[in-house]
Amino acid sequence: MPKAYVFTRYGGPETESLTDLPRPVPGPGELLVAVRAAGVNPVDWKRRAGYLAAFAPVEFPAVIGSEVAGVVVEAGEGVEGFAPGDAVFGNPLTGGYAEYTLLPAETTGRKPEAVSFADAATLPVAAATAYDGVHQLGLPPGATLLITGVGGGVGVAAAQIARHAGLTVVGTASVAKKEFVESLGVTYVEPGPGLAERVRAAAPGGVQAVYDLVGGAALEEAAEALDDRSKLITAADRETVARLGGSPVERARSREVLEEVAALVEQGVLRPFVTATHPLSEASTALRAVEEGHARGKIVIEVPGD
Template sequence: MPKAYVFTRYGGPEVEAFADVERPVPGPGQVLVAVRAAGVNPVDWKQREGHLAQIVPVEFPAVFGREVSGVVEQTGDGVTEFAAGDAVFGNTVAGGFARYALLPRELTARKPDGLSFADAATLPVAAATAYDGVRQLGLPAGATLLITGVGGGVGVAAAQIARHTGVTVIGTAGSGKKDFVESLGVVHVEPGPGVADRIRAAAPDGVDAVYDLVGGAALEEAAEVLKDRSKLISAADGETVTRLGGSLVLRARDRATLEAVADLAASGALRPYVTRTFPLAQAPEALRAVEDGHARGKIVIEVDA
C-alpha cells in the first residue's frame, strides 16, 4: 500500500505519523491523481490542531494536504474533462501528502505545459485565495493596497497579482523578510506596536484597501489607516474583520479561478516562489518549516513518480 503522512487525532506534532493507506478509488465526479507535488500551508497544521473541526470534519487517520499537482490515473463516473495521463493540479478531497490523491472535478484544472509540478502545486490554496481577495477589492490602477503578513504564500501571490493590475502595494513583514518583500516591488513596513504610524509614513497619500493575512492586533492596527471599511478584507480572522466593518475573503472555489492563476503563473506575471522543497519522507520537516511562521514564499513536498 502507498505511504501517506497523516495525523491520528487532533493535537500537536506528536499526533503526526506515516501510514500505509489504501489507494483511493474515485467516486462520481472525482479524479484520482498520482501526486507529483503537494503544497504545504498553515491550514495543514491548523486542521491538525482541530481549529477546523466544525467546518471540515475528518476521519482518522487523516491525510495532510489541501493542494496537489500530478498525473491523472483514473476518473470517476461523469468526469469527461480529464483522462488518464493528463497533467493536472487542484484541491484535494481528503489529503495530498501521499502518492495518490482524490480531487473533485470542479476543483481540478489542467497544468500548463510550461509550469512545473512544484509550481502548480502552490496555486490552489495560496494563489487562489490571493486572486479571490484582490478581485474582491476591485482596486483601480494607481490605488494603494496594504497587505499584512505579505511575506507568506498568500501575501506573496496577492502582491504580485495586485501589482500586475497597476496597484501600489505596501506590506508588513518581519525584518528578516525585508529584502525578499522589496524584491517583489512591495514597500516594506515593520510590524508591531506603532505600525499604523509607519504605514502612514510609507503611504502619505493614504491606503485604499487592506488585505489582512494575520488577524488580531495586526488587523486592528492596520484598519486604523483605512477610511472605507468596505475595503477591509481578511483571510485570517473573520470575527475581528467583521467587527471592524470589513469582511472575510470571498472564495470562488471553482476551476475558472485555478485556470486564471495558472495563466498568470505561466505568463510570468505570478511567480510561485517555491523557496524550499522536501521529499515525502521529510513531510514532518516541511510542516515545521511552515508552522514556525518564518517560511518565505511556498514550501512544497515532492513525490517521486
C-alpha cells in the same frame, strides 16, 4: 500500499506520522491522481490542531495537505474532459501529502506544460486565495493596497497580482523578510504597535484597501490606517474583521480561477517562489517550517513519478 502523511487525532506534531493507506477509489465526479507535488500551508497544521473541527471535521487517520498537482490515474463515473495521463492541480478531497489522492473534477485545473508540478501545487490555496482577494477589492489602477503578512505564500502571490493590476503595494512582514518583500516591488513596513502611523508615513496618500493575512492585533492595527472599512478583508480572522466592519475573503473555488492563476505563472507575471522542497518522507520538516513561521515564500513536498 501507497504512503501518506497523516494525523491520528487533533493535537500537535506528535499526532503526525508517515503510514501506509489503501489507494483511494474515485467516486462519481472524482479523479484519482498520482501526486507529484503538494503545497504546504498554514491551514494544514491548523486543521491538525483542531481549529477547523467545528465546521470541517475529519475521519482519522486524516491525510494532511490542501493543494496538489499530479497526473490523472482514473476518472470516476460521470467525469468528462479528463483522461489518464492528464496533468492537473487542485484541492484534494483526501489530503495532499500522499502518493495518491482524489480531486473533484469540477474544480480541478489543467496544468500548463510550461508550469512545473511544484509551482502548480502552490496555486490552489495560496495563489487562488490571493487572486480572489485582490479581485474582491476591485481597486482601480493607481490605488494603494496594504497587505499584512506579505512575506508568506498568499501575500507573495497577492503582491504580484496586485502590482500586475497597477496597484501600489505596502506590506508588513518580519524584519528577516524585508529584503525579500522589497524585491517584489513592495514598500516594506515593520509590523507591530504603531503600524498605522508607519503606513501613513510610507504611503502619504493613504491606503485604499487592506488585505489581511495575519489576523488579531495585526488586523486591528492595519484597520486604523483605512478610512473605508468596506475595503478591509482578511483570510485569517473572520471574527475580528466582522467586528471592525470588514469581511472575509470570498473564495471562488473554481476551475476558472485555478487556470487563470496558472496562466499568470506561464506568462511570467506570477512567480510562486518555491523556496524549499522536501520528499514525502520529510513532510514533518516541511510542515514545521510553516507552522513555526520560518517559511519564506512557498514550501512544497515532492513525490517522484513512475
